[in-house]
Amino acid sequence: MAISTTFRSIFWPYILAMALTPQWVSLAQLQVGFYSNSCPNAESIVSSVVREFAQSDVTILAALLRLHYHDCIVQGCDGSVLIQQPAGAGNLEKSAQNHAGLRGFEVIDRAKEQLEAQCPGVVSCADILALAARDSVFLSRGPFYELPTGRRDGRVSNVSDADNMPEVHESIDVLKAKFAAKGLSGNDLVLLSAAHTIGTTACFFLESRLYNFGGRGGSDPSINPSFLPELESQCPQGGDVNVRLPLDRGSETVFDAQILRNIRSGFAAIESDAQLYADPSTRAIVDSYLDPLSPLFGPFFRSDFADSMVRMGRIGVRTGVDGEVRRNCSAFN
Ligand code: HEM
Ligand SMILES: *[C@@H]1O[C@H](CO)[C@@H](O)[C@H](O)[C@H]1NC(C)=O
Ligand SMILES: *[C@@H]1O[C@H](CO)[C@@H](O)[C@H](O)[C@H]1NC(C)=O
Numbered sequence: 001m002a003i004s005t006t007f008r009s010i011f012w013p014y015i016l017a018m019a020l021t022p023q024w025v026s027l028a029q030l031q032v033g034f035y036s037n038s039c040p041n042a043e044s045i046v047s048s049v050v051r052e053f054a055q056s057d058v059t060i061l062a063a064l065l066r067l068h069y070h071d072c073i074v075q076g077c078d079g080s081v082l083i084q085q086p087a088g089a090g091n092l093e094k095s096a097q098n099h100a101g102l103r104g105f106e107v108i109d110r111a112k113e114q115l116e117a118q119c120p121g122v123v124s125c126a127d128i129l130a131l132a133a134r135d136s137v138f139l140s141r142g143p144f145y146e147l148p149t150g151r152r153d154g155r156v157s158n159v160s161d162a163d164n165m166p167e168v169h170e171s172i173d174v175l176k177a178k179f180a181a182k183g184l185s186g187n188d189l190v191l192l193s194a195a196h197t198i199g200t201t202a203c204f205f206l207e208s209r210l211y212n213f214g215g216r217g218g219s220d221p222s223i224n225p226s227f228l229p230e231l232e233s234q235c236p237q238g239g240d241v242n243v244r245l246p247l248d249r250g251s252e253t254v255f256d257a258q259i260l261r262n263i264r265s266g267f268a269a270i271e272s273d274a275q276l277y278a279d280p281s282t283r284a285i286v287d288s289y290l291d292p293l294s295p296l297f298g299p300f301f302r303s304d305f306a307d308s309m310v311r312m313g314r315i316g317v318r319t320g321v322d323g324e325v326r327r328n329c330s331a332f333n
Contacts, residue, residue: 028320030148030313034127039119042149046131049111054139058253061136062199063103068133069195069312070099071126073182074162076316078154078323079125082108085331096162101202105330107132112329125329126151130313137309140198142255145306147313152323155332168205168272172279175272182315184308190276190285191308194301196247197259201269203235203243209271211237222274224266231269245269257301260286 035042053060071081080093082105093099108128115123127149138144166178179189210231213220219228227249234245246252248259249267259273263286268274276282288294289301324333 028322030150030317030319032146032148034148034150035119035123039115039122041118042115042123042127043131045114045118046111046128047135049107049114050132050135051139053107053110054136059200060104060107061140062252064107064129064132064136065195066199067102067104067108068129069192070102070165071129072312072315073165075154075156076318077126077130077151077313078316078318079129079151079326079329080154080157080161082125082129082329083157083331091159093157093159093162096159098162098165098167104132108329112326116327121325121327124151124153124323124325126153126317128329133313134309136198137195137255137306140253140255142197143302143306145310148310150317150319151313152318152320153326153329154318154323166272168270169208170272172275172282175275176282182312184311184315186281187285187304188308188311190282190289191301191305192312193273193276194257194259194305196268196270196273197251197255197257198253199247200244200252201247202241203239203245204241205270206231206235206245207237207241210235220271220274222266222278227267247273257289260289260301264290 050061050064067081068077071077071079074080074093074096081099081102083092083094084105094102108125111128111132112123112125115128130147130149130151134145134147164178166175170178176186176189179185179192184192208215209220209223210228211217211219219232223231231245235241235243247269249262249269251258259268262268263273263277266274266277268277276286288299289304294300327333
């Protein structure tokens with residue numbers, strides 16, 4: 001009798017607590033600190049590698065942020081964009097036109113090498129990408145956020161999977177629909193597009209916006225008249241389409257709300273960003289972050305951006321025993 005009472009009073013709360021602890025009820029979900037036992041230095045290894053690369057080339061930060069987005073939007077955040085083997089196979093996802101110009105693969109490879117040396121077979125490439133993007137935002141003076149990890153790497157790389165990505169000349173309704181199909185809202189579309197607060201675009205993506213807008217010749221009327229000559233001289237008609245210019249005029253290395261101000265005043269470089277101010281619902285969202293009272297009473301751009309990044313990082317993830325943990329990020333095991 002005494003023993004059983006003791007048993008109940010001592011162990012019952014413990015059993016209950018275990019049953020309610022996230023690890024027990026959700027073995028197959030992402031969680032913050034997923035590697036805290038299996039590879040305690042995982043997050044610090046990734047951040048020190050990103051920091052090291054950024055010291056010699058700060059533009060790598062924008063590249064890594066974009067790389068994580070391109071991973072997630074195609075077949076979920078599963079590292080599929082990283083696959084390079086078998087070499088020469090034309091049907092690899094990486095060779096898709098929509099992925100043209102992606103950079104930063106060597107950063108992921110370096111982090112993976114160091115992680116394999118410390119904890120072989122533990123940290124997925126999809127998580128390395130997500131962590132590198134998180135660190136890139138922070139190192140650009142953006143918000144730091146806790147990132148749920150535990151993604152597993154996918155075993156498919158198929159070029160046609162990238163066919164349906166959001167594209168720069170698509171209408172705002174199509175962009176919204178494509179985000180919605182991945183569980184992301186119009187709010188997320190605005191916030192995540194604001195990732196263009198860092199980085200650059202090739203003139204390639206401005207050609208039709210400047211010289212043949214909507215197939216009618218001429219330029220996009222939403223470009224601020226004082227910005228148009230600047231764009232035309234940076235990207236002259238018939239010029240080199242590989243020349244690069246800031247997505248966020250005047251503030252391309254610092255994570256800040258300047259991109260939203262630029263979008264509001266007709267200084268967005270690319271059409272998909274400009275359209276965020278042409279559509280009434282997304283315009284209201286842009287305006288809400290620029291309200292003079294927003295820094296005091298919200299909505300808060302930095303923290304909402306971080307929340308959107310976490311949501312994007314959950315798209316189609318594989319967890320538990322699904323997929324694999326690649327030993328080499330550019331090849332399946
Ligand atoms: C509506 C969807 C989007 C479209 C149409 C779009 C389009 C583009 C284009 C055309 C470029 C220039 C690429 C180049 O010339 O190399 C670019 C760059 C970039 N994108 Fe997006 N993007 C979208 C969403 C996102 C999202 C959701 C993120 C991240 C959360 C992101 C992050 C970036 C970054 C950081 C760059 C700069 C890359 C660099 O400087 O190397 N984009 N994007
Ligand atoms: C790639 O995906 C397309 C469209 O879903 C499919 O028809 C094709 O068979 C796939 N290719 C490979 C090599 O699996
Ligand atoms: C990873 O795989 C790629 C492609 O097969 C190969 O070129 C590279 O040397 C490998 N890296 C390591 C560290 O084994």
